[in-house]
Amino acid sequence: MEALFAIAIGTLTSCAVYLLLRARTYPVLLGLTLLSYAVNLFLFASGRLVMASAPLTDQGLERFPDPIPQALVLTAIVIGFGMTALMVVLALRAIHATGGDHVDGGER
């Protein structure tokens, strides 16, 4: 499962980097979203991946997941959601203000 997880994070990140380098606001926005997915998965994995166990903890359980990364991921998701919303508005504003969707403004 670790390998699958790592491949998923790597694929997401490489797609994100490709999109970020497109220099148009909408692909950049999608890239940032994919990057935040990859980061959230990575953050989640920092508590180690545990299979077939209680979601948090249970009496007498030997192996159970670390709850802190879950809390961190939840916070990161909320913040990332707000940031994406801001970025969408900003990208639309930039099209109106500069007349194009290039990140340096205008149509290139």
Place this chain on the structure above:
Amino acid sequence: MNHLPIVPILLPLIAGSVLLLSTKWSPNARHAFSLAAVVGQLAAASMLFVTVREGPVLVYALGGWAPPFGIVLVVDRLAAALLVLAGIVACASLLYAVARDTETSAQRFLALFQFQLLGIQGAFLTGDLFNLFVFFEVLLIASYALLLHGLTADRVKAALHVVVLNLIGSALFLLGVALIYGVAGTLNFADLARAIPALTSADAPLARTGALLLLVVFALKSALLPLGFWLPRAYGAAAAAVAALFAVLTKVGVYAVLRVYPLAFGPQAGELANVAEAWLLPLALATLAFGALGVLAARSLRIAAGWVVVYSVGSLLVAVALFTEGGYAAAIYYLVHSTLASAALFLVVDLVAGDRTSAGDRLDTADAMPHGALLGSFFFITAAAVAGLPPLSGFVGKVLILDASSGHPAAALIWSSLLGAALVVIVALSRAGSAVFWRTLSPSGGARAPRPSLAALAAPAAILGCIAALVAWGGSATAFAQAVGRDLAKPAVYVDAVLGGGHAQPDDRRRLR
């Protein structure tokens, strides 16, 4: 428990929320309320400063959950000094915004200003890495909106770059946090100081990667080369009061370096000792040189002021990168000075631009300014402070940095870069000053700009007064900076204050996993 440490977070949160709801208030009531709120924050910060000045570290456990499991706020000398600094700059820039700019004294601007302060002060107070991330995001969201305020094409373009860069920065921050948590099992600064030296050699490379990723993020926030090119344009496009407050924002990145690296990755950190040292010094020297050249190449006063911020961050991080007690002491003194000086510069430049009706802040020949003598003297004093000329505090700060670096192997390079860059900045600012104030045409009889109001002049004057006070009481300021340097060089005091006696041993937590 003493509840004072939470006040700098609660006060702007409440004030900002009230301001968002204050649609029916008169503008004057709103201004008075916002000013009262920032003065209140300055007062709370000063009380914290007085409490911790002699050395005790205040620890505030939220909800009474003991560290390292609960969330803590920690006030030591470094945090208290920066809180007071943020309070002073906030008071001055808000006074200026209210007195001068109609666009920046609107209701939403005032609310965002409070949220910006919430983020800044929270970042100074927090005692763990994850809440540092959270407060970074709070201050960034507010700063995007403040930067955009007014929505001119320039500001939208600058903000787009800043937002994208900082979102990537946030992603890297989380990656660093995850790597460090994954191997150390904690994010509390004090607990990290104990867990990092105990890492096995299999885990150390992961923690090193995390530490260096965090350094990239802090470098982005503090505009260290090669991650600082966004700054001059963004700060140059922002409204003056916002740019003055942003002078504190870059220093949050420097604060994070000062907080994390000496504590968790200092000389005592075993395999990870001094991870940042090899990177920070060369980059800081390059930033210093590049910032100075940027001031020289700028074609408008606002952009020049933006490059001044880059230049001052460069000099500041040179002192930090020495990673010695003397270096920390010089850094904290110069940090206070350079924040005040750059904030004053942004305000003065805006006053000058407002007085030149035709040319604005461009470095062109234009009609003589109606109030050239008054604003010229303001500009002269501010430029002298920025460039580090005696008798102002920049000179003392420079001398402290030079003195701290004298025993360093690269001392010759550091001295020549610092002195050379200072010379370039002096040349650039005197050229800008003579172009704006002396090389002028006789007035063509158009509309004269009105005299700036007393309140608008009082804002930069107050900051310059603080710079003068930093020299007049230089002895105690330097002694305080040295005390901060000692604290940072010997993190045991901080660690013991946070973790106390009855904390869980790291082994207990390992067993949890």
